[in-house]
Amino acid sequence: MHVWQVLLVAAAFLATLASVVSVEPFNSYSLALQWPPSVCDPAPWGRECLDDQPERFTIHGLRPQRSNGGPVDPPDAECNNNFIPAEELDILLEREPFYDDLLEFWPNPFNDSIYPLFWSSQWNRHGICSDFRNDPVGYFRTSLDLFTDRFIHLREDVGIEVGESYTLEQVHTNLKETYGVHPQIACNKRNQLWEIRFCYTRLRGGEAPVHIVDCPELSDAEYVCDENDVHLPPAHEPEPEPEPEPEPEPEPEPEPEPEPEPEPEPEPEPEPGTPPPPPRRPPPPPPRRPPPPPPRRPPPPPPRRPPPPPPRRPPPPPPRRPPPPPPRRPPPPPPRRPPPPPPRRPPPPPPRRPPPPPPRRPPPPARRPPPPRRPPRALYTGHSEI
Structure with a gap:
């Protein structure tokens, strides 16, 4: 192997070792809470709120x-592939x-039709790297x-009003x-309060x-807030519906022309010798009708307030697919039976005691010797010896 190859391998090894040593330990969690109007002002590229x-x-x-x-x-070593x-x-x-x-407190601010798309992105990025x-x-x-x-009730508890401006130190x-504690505070490009992140100590054993606890300094330089102007924007109000055009007013009816008065008939000349007739009084003029009142215009309709938007119902869930069969687990090994106990040896028999000797009977009394036999007497037969 050439010297340059040895140096190259050594340099790669040292770089790997340095990267391993420089990795900070995973020792805490960050609970990120967002202000939805700031997330959508403006919406991220390619997304619709x-x-x-x-x-x-x-x-x-x-x-x-x-x-x-x-x-x-x-692909950190802490993560798995449980997507x-x-x-x-x-x-x-x-x-x-x-x-x-979940639907109430973890909503999806984007128009993705289903909430779980937002939840799935959080699980596949952060959940699989957690305990x-x-x-x-x-x-x-x-x-x-x-x-x-x-x-x-975070906003009310902290005392931040919507639309008001605060310094970063006040927040x-x-x-x-x-x-x-001191959490992390992140703002969007318009210096609107976007997220507040609270930190928790990681417990060993997966609990x-x-x-x-206090959080470390914010590592995302892109989301650093202005020191003098931090504010919460109000939610976007839907545009009011255009008011209908007013109906044209009806034209007033023309006033009727007064009827012409009839010309008086010429008086006949009086005959000679007849007294002159009394002067004729002109007929009283016809009673003048008051002109019809102008047509009453209907009062303008009150300004139409846009109807309140109907309560947004969560979109119907997609048709349920049968859950995938659980991964087959190998059957559990049969329970281990304890080894049979060693055969019991019968206890050793108790030491045999010799049977007690039979009771001694007293020896029979000694037999008296029979009396000595006397010689038999000669029988007298009546005969003398010859």
Whole structure:
């Protein structure tokens, strides 16, 4: 091997070693809460926002992060490949009792027709790198619990009014007085308050984080706020419907012309010798009718207020697909039976005791010797010896 090859291998090894040593540990979580009107002013490139955005902070995501504030994203060694499509994730979460709370507190600000597309993007980027990488239900339940525990009325609790301008120091001070910690504050390009991120200590053993702590400095230079002008924009109001054109006023009817008075008939000449007739009085003029009143114009209609938008119902979920069959797990090994106990040896028999000797009977009394036999007497037969 040439010297330059040795040097190249050594340099690559040292670079790899330096990169490994420089990686900060994954030791905390960031709960990112967003202000939807700021997310959509303007909408990200290629996205379309819904018209009726809520004027309250909602969940953006629960993100694992390093001690320097950097994110833990795929393909980090902490992550796995447990990616879940939006439809499957919706079917999985819809079975849970907290599904309605997800719709309320973790809404999708974009017009993507279905909420789970937003949830799926958070799971596939942050959830698979967390301690819940194999438990999507636990990831969403924990995020929801952290939010509902403290932050449902975040804006009111901190005292930030919509449309008012604050300094960055005022916002930090109010947050510190309310929650006792310094979170991260991020703004969009118009210096509108976009996100507030609260940090939690990572617990060993995969337990849910519960201890809220100060956050490191914001690592995203793109979202740094102006020191002197931070504000919350109001939600976009729908444009009012155009008012209908007023109907043309009816033309007034022409007044009727007065009838001409009839000419008086010539008086006949009086005959001679007849007294002159009394002077004729002109007939009284016909009573003058008052001119008809001008037609009454209808009062202009009151300005039409746009009807309140109907409550937005979540779009119907897509047709349920049967959940994929669970991965086949190998059958559990048969339960180990304890080895049979060693055969019991019968206890050794008790030492045999010799049977007790039979009771000694007293020896029979000694037999008396028979009396000595006397010699037989000679029988007298009556005969003498010859």
